[in-house]
Amino acid sequence: METDTAPQWLTNEEQCAWRTHVEVNRMLTYQLEKDLQPFNLTMNDYDILVHLSESEEKRMRMSDLAAATLQSKSRLSHQITRMENAGLVRRENCESDRRGLYTVLTDEGMETMQRVAPHHVDSVRRHFVDLISPEALGELHKALTPIAEHLRAQRGKP
Amino acid sequence: METDTAPQWLTNEEQCAWRTHVEVNRMLTYQLEKDLQPFNLTMNDYDILVHLSESEEKRMRMSDLAAATLQSKSRLSHQITRMENAGLVRRENCESDRRGLYTVLTDEGMETMQRVAPHHVDSVRRHFVDLISPEALGELHKALTPIAEHLRAQRGKP
DNA sequence: CGACATTCGTTCACCTTTCAACTTCTTAGG
DNA sequence: CCTAAGAAGTTGAAAGGTGAACGAATGTCG
Numbered sequence: 001m002e003t004d005t006a007p008q009w010l011t012n013e014e015q016c017a018w019r020t021h022v023e024v025n026r027m028l029t030y031q032l033e034k035d036l037q038p039f040n041l042t043m044n045d046y047d048i049l050v051h052l053s054e055s056e057e058k059r060m061r062m063s064d065l066a067a068a069t070l071q072s073k074s075r076l077s078h079q080i081t082r083m084e085n086a087g088l089v090r091r092e093n094c095e096s097d098r099r100g101l102y103t104v105l106t107d108e109g110m111e112t113m114q115r116v117a118p119h120h121v122d123s124v125r126r127h128f129v130d131l132i133s134p135e136a137l138g139e140l141h142k143a144l145t146p147i148a149e150h151l152r153a154q155r156g157k158p
Numbered sequence: 159m160e161t162d163t164a165p166q167w168l169t170n171e172e173q174c175a176w177r178t179h180v181e182v183n184r185m186l187t188y189q190l191e192k193d194l195q196p197f198n199l200t201m202n203d204y205d206i207l208v209h210l211s212e213s214e215e216k217r218m219r220m221s222d223l224a225a226a227t228l229q230s231k232s233r234l235s236h237q238i239t240r241m242e243n244a245g246l247v248r249r250e251n252c253e254s255d256r257r258g259l260y261t262v263l264t265d266e267g268m269e270t271m272q273r274v275a276p277h278h279v280d281s282v283r284r285h286f287v288d289l290i291s292p293e294a295l296g297e298l299h300k301a302l303t304p305i306a307e308h309l310r311a312q313r314g315k316p
Numbered sequence: 317c318g319a320c321a322t323t324c325g326t327t328c329a330c331c332t333t334t335c336a337a338c339t340t341c342t343t344a345g346g
Numbered sequence: 347c348c349t350a351a352g353a354a355g356t357t358g359a360a361a362g363g364t365g366a367a368c369g370a371a372t373g374t375c376g
Contacts, residue, residue: 007275007279008280008283010279013299014287014292014295017295017298017299017302018282018287020306021299023306024306025187027228027310027313028309029183062324062325063324066325070185070188073324073326074364074365075362075363076325079362081326082362097323097324098372099323099325100325101324118165121167121168122166124168124176125168128176129168129175132301136297137171137175137301138175139294139297139298140175140179140298141175141178143290143294143297143298144179144182146289146290147182147289148178150289151186151189151285154185154285155188219354221354229333230334231354231355231356232334232335232336232356232357234355235355235356236356237333239356255341255354257340257341257355258355259354317376318375318376319375320374321372321374322373322374323373325368325370326367326369326370327369328366328368329364330364331365332361332363333360334359335358335360336357336358336359337356337358338355338356338357338358339355339357340356341352341354342351342352343350343353344349344351344352345350346347346349
């Protein structure tokens with residue numbers, strides 16, 4: 001009796017597209033990371049600065065920040081400790097829930113962010129946005145959106 | 159005197175598309191990695207197995223493998239040590255260049271690869287390929303190709 | 317209320333990645 | 347040839363990431 005079905009291999013086109021996608025993402029990550037290095041920031045650092053700077057009162061709960069930046073609480077905890085030592089953020093107790101902590105963007109963190117942002121944006125343009133027509137970028141966005149939704153729904157499932 | 163030009167911020171559409179792209183890639187990596195865990199493989203392991211299995215004689219030079227998988231020699235060296243301990247590959251001396259080494263796919267490595275591949279392909283389908291129309295996938299491929307070329311050209315520049 | 321489950325964030329032990337130093341071998345130039 | 351420059355890989359220490367276990371605080375339900 002046959003329980004397994006034959007694997008549905010990728011067609012040639014699918015495989016090429018998939019591999020290009022993976023490759024672009026690895027190289028892009030590498031390049032953006034490299035362009036941030038002169039500022040002594042990683043993309044993870046930068047991402048956290050962005051989230052904090054866009055939030056009310058320049059502060060977020062650890063858990064929310066972890067969820068927003070798609071990392072484990074443990075990793076974020078280490079990460080924030082490093083950023084705290086670098087003077088970019090500080091921890092602050094939460095009045096309403098005494099288990100909780102806020103990560104607060106310091107003035108230095110804000111200045112760093114504002115100083116670095118133009119360079120990072122430029123990097124994103126040079127290596128991605130400006131290499132694709134606005135129409136194609138729109139199509140890409142439209143194609144990726146359902147995937148993003150699917151993946152968000154998957155997170156934390158068995 | 160003004161030397162800096164005003165930063166060319168991303169438009170709203172550009173920013174949304176860019177963020178979705180980044181988000182998809184992080185979640186996708188996470189998901190694919192998770193789907194490989196039951197087989198005790200990481201994507202890095204899998205990628206190496208694929209490269210080796212597709213190569214002549216099931217063997218590649220360390221440097222070539224490092225270049226193909228976009229990682230440093232050091233990282234690859236540690237990685238191969240781990241995979242060697244797991245019985246998936248073995249190192250073999252290179253006749254023509256006595257500095258060099260081959261990484262050779264073992265039978266066990268080949269079997270592992272063949273056993274895991276269908277599941278991995280299925281994972282790629284469920285979380286990506288099948289969520290996008292063939293036309294959109296083609297467009298995506300076409301849009302990403304110049305970016306891939308640009309990024310390849312960038313690698314290892316100052 | 318009181319017990320029990322759950323959430324928040326940190327910590328510990330362990331694994332992976334990075335970076336620079338190092339060995340060995342090859343190649344190019346005088 | 348012989349030396350110097352460079353390439354191939356490895357190594358070891360330090361930094362970063364992971365997952366389970368933990369203490370403290372909150373929620374929930376009889």
